[in-house]
Amino acid sequence: MVKVLVVDDDQDLRDNLMEVLTENGFSPDSAENGEIALEKLQDDTFELVLLDSVMPGMDGLETLPLIKRTYPKTRIIMLTAFSTVNSAVEAMRNGADDYITKPFKIDELLVAIRRCLEEAKFGVCEEILNSDDMFKCLANATRRKVLLLLYRESKLRFMDLTRKLNIDDHTKVNFHLKSLKDAHLIEQDRRKNYQLSPKGKKIVSCMSSIASS
Amino acid sequence: MVKVLVVDDDQDLRDNLMEVLTENGFSPDSAENGEIALEKLQDDTFELVLLDSVMPGMDGLETLPLIKRTYPKTRIIMLTAFSTVNSAVEAMRNGADDYITKPFKIDELLVAIRRCLEEAKFGVCEEILNSDDMFKCLANATRRKVLLLLYRESKLRFMDLTRKLNIDDHTKVNFHLKSLKDAHLIEQDRRKNYQLSPKGKKIVSCMSSIASS
DNA sequence: CACAGTTGATAAGTTTTCTTCACAAAGAGA
DNA sequence: TCTCTTTGTGAAGAAAACTTATCAACTGTG
Structure with a gap:
């Protein structure tokens, strides 16, 4: 109504x-x-x-x-x-x-x-329709994994993230992090720690509610 | 905590x-x-x-x-x-x-x-992480448009959908519809009308709540 | 300072996805 | 029946995304 x-x-x-x-x-x-x-x-x-x-x-x-x-x-x-x-x-x-x-x-x-x-x-x-970057970002499993890791651990440094992902080539991780940054799903503080942006947080909760249906 | x-x-x-x-x-x-x-x-x-x-x-x-x-x-x-x-x-x-x-x-x-x-x-x-198909599907603007159209109009026939999308090549639409079907975001009734699946509906509402943030 | 580990940019090669084209089955109507 | 629209398949080329490799700037530590 x-x-x-x-x-x-x-x-x-x-x-x-x-x-x-x-x-x-x-x-x-x-x-x-x-x-x-x-x-x-x-x-x-x-x-x-x-x-x-x-x-x-x-x-x-x-x-x-x-x-x-x-x-x-x-x-x-x-x-x-x-x-x-x-x-x-x-x-x-x-x-x-x-x-x-x-x-x-x-x-x-x-x-x-x-x-x-x-x-x-x-x-x-x-x-x-205009939030193309966001959806393109979510299309990749590695990037979704990053979002979940950051959701669980709040803040992570670049190499810690790389190790937790079990990826030996750090430049690959870098590629994905950049893409997440460009889509404003994650951000970095002064000490270069990666963390979810407010938008990123929102998406993770939405993701779980969709996946668990 | x-x-x-x-x-x-x-x-x-x-x-x-x-x-x-x-x-x-x-x-x-x-x-x-x-x-x-x-x-x-x-x-x-x-x-x-x-x-x-x-x-x-x-x-x-x-x-x-x-x-x-x-x-x-x-x-x-x-x-x-x-x-x-x-x-x-x-x-x-x-x-x-x-x-x-x-x-x-x-x-x-x-x-x-x-x-x-x-x-x-x-x-x-x-x-x-396992709902890869779903996110791959949402990565494409045309497919998101289809979801929204079906959300608004409930049911649409193939060619009506094609015309509403302003796409002249119907095989292209077909390609995307197939991908949406494979991801179980849309389904067809006996008369071949396309409509959102329950999962598809859920996603559209999630999409709007994310986009409007 | 020199060094080792971290963080990141860029470019070339590889894979995946998207588009386009050629073709065909099913149904509706003259 | 023949024709036209609808609905759909498959394959090849174009475009985008991903991986890998090379190189470089920054960080802190002895």
Whole structure:
């Protein structure tokens, strides 16, 4: 169920939208200004926020960048009564994914919501397709072994790693380590110890969860 | 530091084990029955649970499957005063990784703990290193694209897939599909529609969680 | 300083993977 | 039936990845 947060100071509009969204298979919640919206976003994960630009208290234009910075994957559609080209452009630049002017037809909004969520999916797709280095790296058994060794031992020097891998030619290990470094899966500290990067750590746990299925 | 949870109703034994485990470089915590153990497991991640089988409240044999189902990677060593072949077999079938009868020497327990943790490590390692086909498969952008397409569209026929990929040479697509089939990431139904296998689905979700980090 | 072990870059040769092409069986429709 | 699309195989050349070998910079130690 897709969670949507409606942020508007007009209670009637909030109630109305909540009802329509529920009917259309969404799981909505609402907030009457920016502060409350941010609190709710902290407690729960929303895929989409419908954000009124003019509100008493913290308004939408102010809230927008705060939301986007903390929750970059959350989609935001701005709702506003005062439509000017400038404010629209400004909102889009600050990270709004779409922009609808009041009054709007409910179908218009639903279309925007669906397109917005659809694009979000595509976004994930793009990210995955572009992480080519990472997958190329994982394709090699030696390199996966290195990741696991570093996962278990936290830090290892070059020659220790080479010995643990049972590889006598150190230049071969070097080749693979370079490839892992280029893909940002491992990194070196000042003393040249090799260790997993945060990304590398994440991957090892993912690897085990996949392998054990 | 390896976290170990000691679950036993005997306070003396708990305190004693906590001390010994601390001395031996573990980071132990304790619980006096199954309910409390489950709460602690929720709050914190333990690599190993030492679980008494007979306790007032929720006993060990009852708790065992609950823990294993929710935290499949957590290792569990059963401790019990009433050793029968049946209860041991039953416990092992329910997911216990080892089984020790009271009274036991502390060294005996430590050996069991170390072996248990070592096996856990080795298990993950072996599994991952052997899933070579899978990683080789994911190394190719076209094949990842196929997985994503199938993830989004559920089922696709060969030529539809080819067109969606914008590849004019269908034999090339065929080559990659074969490779995906061999790695058991996709499968075909009677009507030759291609779709993700359960493993394939799991991988796509893992892929997105890694990519978006 | 000199030396031994460590760490790493680069280039040539080898193996694996990918692409392309030629061909063919199975099914759908005129 | 004949034709066209779909679905698929196998093999040879092109491209990428991997291995191996040569050389060099850095590290610490006696």
